[in-house]
Amino acid sequence: MKRIALLGMPNTGKSTLFNRMTGGAARVGNWPGITVELLSGKILLGGDMVEIIDLPGIYDLHGYSDDEQVVRHFLHDNVPDLALVILNTTQIERQISLLLQLKQLDLNIVVMLNMADEAKKFGISVDVAKMSALLGLPIFLLSAKYGSGYPEALQAVTKALRYPTPGMAEHLRSQLEQDEHIETEMARVLKHTVQVPARLSDRLTEKLDSVLLHPWLGLPIFFAVMYLLFQGIFIFGQPIQGGVAAAFTWLRDAALVPLLAGLPHAIQGLLLDGIYNGVATVAAFVPIIVLFFLFMAMIEDSGYLSRAAFLMDALMARLGLDGRGFVMLLMGFGCNVPALMGTRVMRSRAMRLLTMLVIPFSLCSARLQVFIFFTAALFSARAAPIVLFSLYLFSFATAILTALIFKNRFKNTEPFVLELPPYRFPTFRQMVLRGWVEVRHFLRRATKFIVAGVVMVWLLTHLPLSAVPAGADTLAGMIGGALQPFFAPIGINEQLTIALIFGFIAKEIVIGALAVIYGLSGAALSGALGHQLDWVQAYSFMLFTLLYTPCLATVATLQSESKQIRFTALSLVWSLGVAWLVSFAFYQGARALGY
Numbered sequence: 001m002k003r004i005a006l007l008g009m010p011n012t013g014k015s016t017l018f019n020r021m022t023g024g025a026a027r028v029g030n031w032p033g034i035t036v037e038l039l040s041g042k043i044l045l046g047g048d049m050v051e052i053i054d055l056p057g058i059y060d061l062h063g064y065s066d067d068e069q070v071v072r073h074f075l076h077d078n079v080p081d082l083a084l085v086i087l088n089t090t091q092i093e094r095q096i097s098l099l100l101q102l103k104q105l106d107l108n109i110v111v112m113l114n115m116a117d118e119a120k121k122f123g124i125s126v127d128v129a130k131m132s133a134l135l136g137l138p139i140f141l142l143s144a145k146y147g148s149g150y151p152e153a154l155q156a157v158t159k160a161l162r163y164p165t166p167g168m169a170e171h172l173r174s175q176l177e178q179d180e181h182i183e184t185e186m187a188r189v190l191k192h193t194v195q196v197p198a199r200l201s202d203r204l205t206e207k208l209d210s211v212l213l214h215p216w217l218g219l220p221i222f223f224a225v226m227y228l229l230f231q232g233i234f235i236f237g238q239p240i241q242g243g244v245a246a247a248f249t250w251l252r253d254a255a256l257v258p259l260l261a262g263l264p265h266a267i268q269g270l271l272l273d274g275i276y277n278g279v280a281t282v283a284a285f286v287p288i289i290v291l292f293f294l295f296m297a298m299i300e301d302s303g304y305l306s307r308a309a310f311l312m313d314a315l316m317a318r319l320g321l322d323g324r325g326f327v328m329l330l331m332g333f334g335c336n337v338p339a340l341m342g343t344r345v346m347r348s349r350a351m352r353l354l355t356m357l358v359i360p361f362s363l364c365s366a367r368l369q370v371f372i373f374f375t376a377a378l379f380s381a382r383a384a385p386i387v388l389f390s391l392y393l394f395s396f397a398t399a400i401l402t403a404l405i406f407k408n409r410f411k412n413t414e415p416f417v418l419e420l421p422p423y424r425f426p427t428f429r430q431m432v433l434r435g436w437v438e439v440r441h442f443l444r445r446a447t448k449f450i451v452a453g454v455v456m457v458w459l460l461t462h463l464p465l466s467a468v469p470a471g472a473d474t475l476a477g478m479i480g481g482a483l484q485p486f487f488a489p490i491g492i493n494e495q496l497t498i499a500l501i502f503g504f505i506a507k508e509i510v511i512g513a514l515a516v517i518y519g520l521s522g523a524a525l526s527g528a529l530g531h532q533l534d535w536v537q538a539y540s541f542m543l544f545t546l547l548y549t550p551c552l553a554t555v556a557t558l559q560s561e562s563k564q565i566r567f568t569a570l571s572l573v574w575s576l577g578v579a580w581l582v583s584f585a586f587y588q589g590a591r592a593l594g595y
Helices: 014-022 066-077 089-103 116-121 128-135 150-160 175-193 203-212 218-259 265-301 304-317 323-331 336-345 349-361 365-378 384-406 428-462 475-482 484-490 494-505 509-518 522-532 535-547 552-562 565-592
Strands: 002-008 026-029 038-045 048-054 082-088 109-114 139-141
Touching: 002 014, 002 066, 002 089, 014 038, 014 048, 014 082, 014 109, 038 150, 082 089, 082 150, 089 109, 089 116, 089 175, 109 116, 109 150, 128 139, 128 175, 139 150, 203 218, 203 304, 218 265, 218 304, 265 304, 265 428, 304 323, 323 336, 323 349, 336 349, 336 552, 349 384, 349 552, 349 565, 365 384, 365 509, 365 522, 365 535, 384 535, 384 565, 428 475, 475 484, 475 494, 484 494, 484 565, 494 509, 494 535, 535 565, 552 565
Parallel strands: 002 048, 002 082, 082 109, 109 139
Antiparallel strands: 026 038, 038 048
């Protein structure tokens, strides 16, 4: 199977072209010689199946950033049949240097001058025929966003694949050997083929930046935008999520329960309460995940997220992070999983790891459901909002503390390089394709872990079969009793301990677990908890739930994104230790004060 590699600098529309070519039919895979996963997709070109690999955006082939090393190693160990080089036509004067570096590697190359629509608006003109003749490469103008010029470019790609790959130079030439030649070649090509106005002007971008990047107004506007984004996600997502849950419940009651009625009770429980509920748990994430990626694609592709990162960079740098780390932390308040996946935009691996270490402390929507239930059950209507707000403060404080403690271990030595592209509104097709790719990857990665985890929990709460489900004589009950010396100093009893075991799978399960343990639901369960627990125990339990190990889907994503079992273990041990220490300090302190 022939292979095409997409190459280019950041902000060239490379991912947009990849999604247009593959139609979102992409997968993530490992490649020899590199330590990260790359996005790839298979399409039919000229009667042959071709694989397209989307490589990280880089500025210089000979640099030492993580992304540049990934690209260099890939090209060395996985020589593509064709290199599809995408350049941003509005920045052609500085992007052509990367093309000239790649040209010296004797690769089979087709060049795409993308964003031709924006270049025309700015008054930039390129003599494509003359540039093609000077460089000896096929070059095409196109707009990956709208599709103009795409059919002709695709024909050229199909034609270029018929020719044999010239082959890579055995060793990538050093930068010092190429600099003088590349600068001379750049000057010659640009002089004869490109015309750029004396001053590029984008009045809309300038006007918006004067407000959105204002020293005093910038951050309040950003917080307002993010608040509206998350509000929109849950206003539209929760009804859909409820509909999905209702559909799964109906399918279970109307079809699966009668169908499996003849099986032994234990097998029914395993299939329905274990495997089926595991699938339903994963499905419950989907509506919010879909909307999250649709909305974030709109904000990120518009160019605004880059500006938010710029606004927060100075503050976050003191914590060992950068502006993008703050944005990912905010994403985690919706769901930790896409926030962790969003760290892929960071070029430095150390920065990615530190950011991934703090994201699980974000108060996600799953935890929020638990807190709303407990605040309503044990606190007055006047005190409940204050309690909830204090948990958000604890969330931020713990993330900041974690960053300060570990910033020297995950020290970032790479400067913060950030493109501030002009404002542009993505097409609906762009948002849908991007969202679909990310959601499918999430489902593939998380499903097996969720299902396995739920099956394990079911077994723990139902074995031995002679015991009352979720009772003290089950394996889960025995574990809860064994862990009591650990949890007693922070005011968490055996019943709450068992619920926390469920919470490791997904925090939404905590309330359902309590309903099973107490044999009550709704107002009756709230009343029982109100009589059994005082506010100090309840708040200690909520603090522990906020900070202890994240859900199984988040753990799976941590492992998938970091590729390190040791890092994943560090995240779990650290969060568990912090949760216990904070809850211990609060509970014992409150008791010492007579509460």
